[in-house]
Amino acid sequence: MENIINWMSEPWPWYVAGPLLGLTVPILLLIGNRSFGVSSSLRHVCAACVPAKIPFFSYDWKAESWNLLFVAGIVLGGVIAASVLSDPADMVVAGSTKQELMALGITRFENLLPSEIFNWENLFTMKGLIFFVLGGFMVGFGTRYAGGCTSGHAIMGISNLQWPSVVATIFFMLGGFTMTHLFLPALMRLAGF
Amino acid sequence: MSTIKSERGLALVKYLLVGMFFGIVLVKAEVISWFRIQEMFRLQSFHMYGVIGAAVAVGMLSVFLIRKFDIKTISGEKVEIKDKEFKKGQVIGGFIFGLGWAVTGACPGPIFAQMGIGYTVVVVTFISALLGTWVYGKLAEKLPN
Numbered sequence: 572m573e574n575i576i577n578w579m580s581e582p583w584p585w586y587v588a589g590p591l592l593g594l595t596v597p598i599l600l601l602i603g604n605r606s607f608g609v610s611s612s613l614r615h616v617c618a619a620c621v622p623a624k625i626p627f628f629s630y631d632w633k634a635e636s637w638n639l640l641f642v643a644g645i646v647l648g649g650v651i652a653a654s655v656l657s658d659p660a661d662m663v664v665a666g667s668t669k670q671e672l673m674a675l676g677i678t679r680f681e682n683l684l685p686s687e688i689f690n691w692e693n694l695f696t697m698k699g700l701i702f703f704v705l706g707g708f709m710v711g712f713g714t715r716y717a718g719g720c721t722s723g724h725a726i727m728g729i730s731n732l733q734w735p736s737v738v739a740t741i742f743f744m745l746g747g748f749t750m751t752h753l754f755l756p757a758l759m760r761l762a763g764f
Numbered sequence: 765m766s767t768i769k770s771e772r773g774l775a776l777v778k779y780l781l782v783g784m785f786f787g788i789v790l791v792k793a794e795v796i797s798w799f800r801i802q803e804m805f806r807l808q809s810f811h812m813y814g815v816i817g818a819a820v821a822v823g824m825l826s827v828f829l830i831r832k833f834d835i836k837t838i839s840g841e842k843v844e845i846k847d848k849e850f851k852k853g854q855v856i857g858g859f860i861f862g863l864g865w866a867v868t869g870a871c872p873g874p875i876f877a878q879m880g881i882g883y884t885v886v887v888v889t890f891i892s893a894l895l896g897t898w899v900y901g902k903l904a905e906k907l908p909n
Binding site: 582583587590591598600602604606610614621636645646648649651656662683703707715721728729738746 | 818841
């Protein structure tokens, strides 16, 4: 048992993790006829908490509460992965990526997220404004406007051969490339790195 | 929204379990890592492309098999998947999400997993994402679509 836990605690290669993530699609379809997607959970929370008589939030969100249970599960999955299956070793980041990020001012690479960015001390600073507030806003606004995210469009949509999802996925990637290569260096300087 | 019968109470627990499975894989695959997202957008690692590619391949094969053999859900219903309608949002909104993805290192799923592994400050990213969703809802009728 201990051996299995140790083995599962190491980072999983793409050819193990990718197919497992893909299995979420048939599992959700077969256990309850649900189409895989995560970003709609954000819409349901808005509809439940601050509908403000906006037509977009006027629907029976309770009928979609499976999606809220699903995301609660993701949080718990994170807790389990970080406790029972935690990996004591430093994360391995591609050498070239590490060098480019060091040139931008990132010096610590031991965890999944750079601890210099993702900490509470940064909350009321330029770092917090850019990486949490602005970044999160774009994720929420963009996915809802696009009608889905990487799970709903890139995995579920393409699995079901939906060409609008292919278009969305292409633009997800284009946005990411644009941010990384065009804006991120300036934003990081602005944040004080 | 969905035409499928709504489930309540204990029937919903199974989704919590599937979410847990999904969350564990997200973390152990390191796809919730800001660094892995940077590797992807700098084309310096195959990892993320492998994960997403393999996930799509398995998803596609599953949907194909479900259709071909008319596999029913556990409660005996026919599997229904809605078609996605094209709208300008997939271009404009998709691009905006991509910008945010590279900043936060997270799509909506990974935001929840990042909080779970102990980066509690990501709750701020989550609240901002809710705000972004709300603002979209408020402006939805005025935006090009």
